[in-house]
Amino acid sequence: MTVDIVWRTLPLSIKEVSLARVLRCGQTFRWKNMNNVWRFTTKDKIVLLRQDDTKIEYGCGGVINDQSGTLASSDAVLDAVLAFVTDYFNLAVKLEELYEEWGAVEKKYVKNSEMASFSFFPGIRMLRQDPWETVVLFICLSNNNVKRISKMCDSLCDEFGDFVCDFEGMPYHNFPGPEKLCDPSVEGRLRELGFGYRAKYIQQTAAMFMSPEYPDITLESLAALREESYDTAHEYLLQLVGVGPKVADCICLMALDKHDVVPVDTHVLQIAVRDYKFKKPKIMNAKSYHEVRVHLQNLFGEYAGWAQLVMFAADLVDLNNGVNQVDGAKIKHEVAVSEESEVQVSKSGKRTIVAKQTVKRIKVEA
Template structure:
C-alpha cells in the first residue's frame, strides 16, 4: 500500500509561475498532468506539483528501492530542486515592470486581454544533458511528438523510478545508459526517431569516448560558468546542434538569460512589432540575419532578453493545447510514436528535399 503523500507549499502566485503554461510552452517535454497533478521524474524520485491561486504545492514519491520516510531532508531536497528548476530567485513581476518601461509594445501586450491568459511565463533552469538531447529531437518536430520521444528514451534506456496514480515513471537516461544498447542508432530508428537517431548516437558517443576528452557531461555542465560565445561554440561541436538549438540550450539550461533563440515565429514578431529591417519573403535566416535579430532583441530587453522573448512568443500563440498533458501508459506511447514515425519520417524527407524552394523561413544549421 502506497504511503500517504505529504504536501508542502511554495508561496508563489500564478503571476510568478503558471504551471499549465510554463510546462507546455515548448521548454520542457517530460512533465505529465495526472488529475491536475503535474509529475516529473528526477534520478531518485517523482516530483509532484499542484497549484492554486496563492501557492504551488509540492510532494514526491521516492524511488521504489527507497523507503518513503517523508523526512524533512527529503522534503527539503525536493524544495531545493524546484527553486532551482523554476529560477525562483528571479522575480518575474520586476522584469515585467522593467520591460514595460523600456518597450511600448511589451507594455501594450501586457495590458491586452489575450495576455491575461499567459501570465507567469518564466524560463526554466533544466538539466543540460536532458535539454541537449530534447532539443536535438526538436528538429522539424512539434511539442507533442518531442514529448513522446523523450518518454521513449526514458522507458527504453532510463531507470524505473516508481508509479504515481498507476502511471509508471522512468528517469532520463545518461549517455552511458543510451550506449548500453548494442545498436543504439538502429534501436532509436525502430522507436521512431528517424534521422535524429544518428545525432543522438553521435552526441552520446562524443560525451563518453576517449576521442574527444574535452566533450563530456561535466564539461557541458561547466558551460553555466562560461560566457555565451564559449558555451554556444561548445554546443556547435555536437551533431544535430545548429545555432537555434544551441541558443535554446544556452537559455534554458546554461544560465544565458539574454539569449534569444530565433525561428520563423520570432522573425515575424521582430518584423511586425519591433521594426526589424528585413525581407518579409526571406526564405532563409542566414547566420548574419539570425545574429542581427538576436542582438536586436538583446538591445531592447537587456540581460533578460530571452525571458522577454519567451513571453512575447507564448502570448502570440493561439493555443497551448499541444497534447503534452495527455496521459498514456508508457508502452502505448512508445508504440504510437513508432507508428506515427512511419508516416512522419516520409514527410520530413519531403520537407528537407523541398526546403530550397519552400516559401517558409528556415534557420540554417
Template sequence: MATAGFRSLPLSIAQLSLPAVLKCGQSFRWQCILLAAAPATPTKTQTPLADAPAQEWRLTLQDRVICLRQTPTTLLYRAIFPNESASPEENALREETTLTFIRDYFQLDVDLIELYSQWSASDEVFRKVQERFVGIRILRQDPWENLVSFICSQNNHISRITGMVQKLCTDFAPPLVTIPATDFAPQQTYHAFPPPKALADPSIEGVLRELGFGYRAKYIQKTAALLCERHEDPMAWLLSLRKMSIEEARAALLEFHGVGPKVADCILLMSLDKASVVPVDTHVYQIAVKHYGLRGTPGKASMTPQLYARLTEKFTAIWGEYAGWAHSVLFTSDLKSFSEYGLTPSASSSSTPSASDTVANGTPDSPTKRKGVVSTLDEETLLTPTRLRKRRKVV
C-alpha cells in the same frame, strides 16, 4: 481537493504559472494529470484561477518523482521515492532537497513581476500581452536532457517531441517508481531520463530509427558517444559550461552532431544560465516582423548567420540582460495552442499543444528548410535599448 502529503510554498501565479511554463516548449517530460476539479474534456490551455488545484504535474528525476499542484497563491509539492520508508532524518533531507530542486529548477530567485514591469515600461508589444501571459519564466534544466530534447526538436512540433523524449525514458532507463491508481489517474510507472552512456553505443542509432526518431537518431547517438569519449564525467562537464562565457559555451555545444545555432542557444538559455540569449528561428523571425515592424528583402530563402546575429542583437537591445526570458513570453503568446490562454477566468485546463506549434521548424539546425520564409532584416528598429536590474529574491 485533498492535498494530503503535499507541502506548500507561498508563490503567486504572477511569479509562476505551471500550465504556461510546462507546456510552452521548454521541457517535454512533465506529465499533466487532470484532477476532479478539471473539465472532463479540456480543449485549450487556460490560466489556473480556481481555488482548488485542477491539475497535478509530475516529473521524474534520477531518484524521485516530483509532483506539483497550484492555487492562485500557493505552489504545492511533494516527492515520491522508490523506497518510501525512511528515518525521520532521511525524510527531512528528502524534503529539503526537493524544495531546493524546485527553487533551482524554476529559478525562483528571479523576481518575475519586477521583470515584467520593466519590459512593459520599455516595450509596448510586451505590455499588450503581459496580463494574459503571466508567470512565464525560463526553467533551469539538466543540460544533458535539454541537449537531447532540442536535438529532437529539429523540424518538429511540441507533441511529437514530447513523445520522443518519453520513448527515450521508457526504452533506455529502468523503471524507478510506480504510483498506484487514484480516482483521477491509473497506475503509472515512471522512468528517469537516460544518461549519455545509455545512448552512446553505435547500435542505438538503429533502435532509435525503429522508434521513429528519423535522422535525429544519428545525432543523438553520436552526441552521446562524443560526450562519453571526451569526458570521464559527461554530466559534470556539461554543468561546467555554466561558468563559461556565452561564446565559449556556444562553441562547445556546436561541436556536437545535430547542434546548430538555434539548438545551442536554447540550451544556453534553458540550462546553462545565459539569460540574455535569444534563440532565433523562423517563428521568432515572424514575431519580429509581425510585432516590431522589421521588414525583409524578397529573394532570401534561409536564415543566414548575419540575419541570426541581427535578430539576436535587436532583441537584446529591447529587453536587456534577461532578453531570453522576455522572448519566451512572446514566443508562448504566439503559439496556436495558447490562443485562448487567459481568456476564460474559470477553472484551469491543459492540453497537449497541437502539431502546428513548431519548436524548430525550418531552422538552420534542420536538414530541410521552408522556402521563402526568412529574408534579410531591415536596419530599422522601433524600440530603444533597456537594461534590467539585478536579480531579487522572492521566496
C-alpha cells in the same frame, strides 16, 4: 507500493510562476498533469506539484529503491524537492518586476492591447534544466512539434531510463544518461520508436560524451559551461552531432544560464518584424540571425531570452498544448505558425539548411 503524500506549501503568486503555462510552452517535455497534479521524474524521485493563485504545494510520489514508500514523506526528501523546485524554476529571479520592464517596452511598440503578451500571459519564466537532457531534447526539436517531442521523450525514458518506482499504478523512469544511449545499437531502436534521422544524432552525441577521443566533452564540462561565456558555451555545443546554431542557443538559454540569448526562428523573426520594427531581411542567414537577436537584446536587456519566451508562448497555437487556454476557454489572439528550420554547421564551418520554413497567420477566437 503505496505512498502517503505529504504536501508542503511554498507561498508564491501565480504571476511569479504559472505551472500551466510554463510547463506547456515548449521548453520542457516530461511533465505530466493528472488530476491537477504535475509530476516529473528526477534522477531518483518523483516530484509532485499543484498550484492555486497564491501558492505552490510540493510533495514526492516515490524514491528510487525505497520499497517501503516511507522516504517520500521524510523531511530530507521534501527538502530536496524544495531545492529542486527553487533551482529548476529559477525562483531567485523576480518575474513580476521583469514583466513590468518588458511591458513598458511593449507599450511603445504594440498599440493593439489584444496583442499585449506581458499583460495577458503572466507567470511564464525560463526554466533551469539539466544540460544533458536539454541537449538531447533539443536535438529532437528540429522540424518537430511539442506533442511529438513529448511522445518521443516518454519513449526514450521508458526504453532507456532507470526505473524509479511505481506511482498510482504507473511506472516512472528517469532520463537516460549518455552511457545508456552511446551503443551503436541504440540508433536502430530509436528509429523503431519514431525518432527518424534524429536517432543517429542522439546516439553519436552520446558516444562523444563517453569516448576517450573527446576528452573535453563530458557531463562535467557541459555543466561547467554555466560559468563560461556565451561564446565559449556556443562553440562547445556546436561540436555535438545534430546541434546547429539555433539549438545551441536554446541549450544556452534553457540550461546554461545565458538569460539574454534569443534563439531565432521564423516565428521569432515574425514577432520582431510585426511588433518591434525590425526590418525583414531578404534572406535568413547567419548575419540576419545575429541582427534579430541583437535587436531584441537591445530592447529587452539582460533577460531578453525570457521575454522572447513569453512572446513565443503568447503566439503559440498548439491547442493540445494548452498555453492559450484559461479555464478551458481559448483566448482571442492573432498568431503565427511556423515550421522551424535548423542550420547545421560542419567541422569546417560550412552551414546548410536541413528543413524548409513556412509561415501562415490565423486567428484563435474566444
